[in-house]
Amino acid sequence: MSNKPILYMHTFSPPSRAVLMTGAALGIEFECKVVNLLEFAHLEPKFVKLNPQHTIPFLDDNGVLIADSHAICAYLVGKYGKDDSLYPKDLAKRAQVDSRLHFDSGHLFARLRFLYAPILYCKSSEMPEDRIQNIQTAWDILERFLSETPYVCGNDLTIADLCLVATASSLTDIVPLDPVKHSKIKQWIDRLSQLPYYEEVNAIGAKGLQAAIRKLLKKNAESK
Ligand SMILES: N[C@@H](CCC(=O)N[C@@H](CS)C(=O)NCC(=O)O)C(=O)O
Missing domain, CATH: 3.40.30.10 (Glutaredoxin)
Incomplete structure (x- = not known):
């Protein structure tokens, strides 16, 4: 067993x-x-x-x-999985999902890490402008992914949405979305927030991480 x-x-x-x-x-x-x-x-x-x-x-x-x-x-x-809807077996569809997963891995999450890691692990009290700008650029790309469809790979929820929303929702309190420029991202996060497990499994931790970042920024500045 x-x-x-x-x-x-x-x-x-x-x-x-x-x-x-x-x-x-x-x-x-x-x-x-x-x-x-x-x-x-x-x-x-x-x-x-x-x-x-x-x-x-x-x-x-x-x-x-x-x-x-x-x-x-x-x-x-x-x-x-009972079916492949979250990660389609069809090669062309799967390539789209993989492409978005790599965007999370290599761009959005990588940029979050570049901003947060010095604060979390190296006592930094700074949020360098270029690192914030990097995330703004990633927001612009994500907005384009969502320009015509409700999810990042079309009309269906996939693991690319779950991976990307876990990262995005861990940034929005620190690097806010522009309500006009990034309205599709806002709608997408609101859509995913309706998932029955979202609040408990994602939202609480995402808020917690950002609260910890704010607390550490202050603590690190005071201990200088
Ligand atoms: N691409 C990896 C990134 C994992 C990652 O960097 N996790 C962070 C925590 S959010 C970590 O373990 N950092 C410790 C380290 O890199 O030593 C994934 O998607 O799992």
Whole structure:
């Protein structure tokens, strides 16, 4: 008999929440193991041995070990999905989803990390203008993805929406959307907020991360 998949995660971590939302959409129960990055638990030798990349989320599904939220979400749909709607098997459709997943990984989340990591881990009290501008540029791209369709890959919800909204909603309090220029992103987040698991699985952690960033900005400035 197989055990519940083990998910190494933290609710502040956007990619962890993307996996948790995918799990909720598929009805998967994880055994969650919290990894506290602020206490550098991810750098403990035991975790680094398991995941040489020392990132969360990290999945251990009865010995199937996977790093990276995008890879984990795709695996979960293939293994546990009743159908392929969240990650289509059709090659052309799948390529669209992959393309958006790479946008999250290489652009939107990468830019969030570039802005937040110095504050979280290196006592920075700054939000450099160029890093904010980088995120504004990513907002403009995301807005274009949503110009004609309700979801980032068309008319249906996919894991690309779940991954991207986990990142986007972790930024909007810190780098606000322009109500006119980014109205489609706002509507898309509102649409995804209607998912029955969204508030508990994503919104609370996204707010928590941004509150922690604000608190640390102040604390880091005071301790200078
Ligand atoms: N592309 C990866 C990014 C994972 C990532 O950078 N996670 C952060 C937390 S949100 C982390 O584990 N940082 C610790 C480190 O990189 O050492 C994914 O989607 O899973």
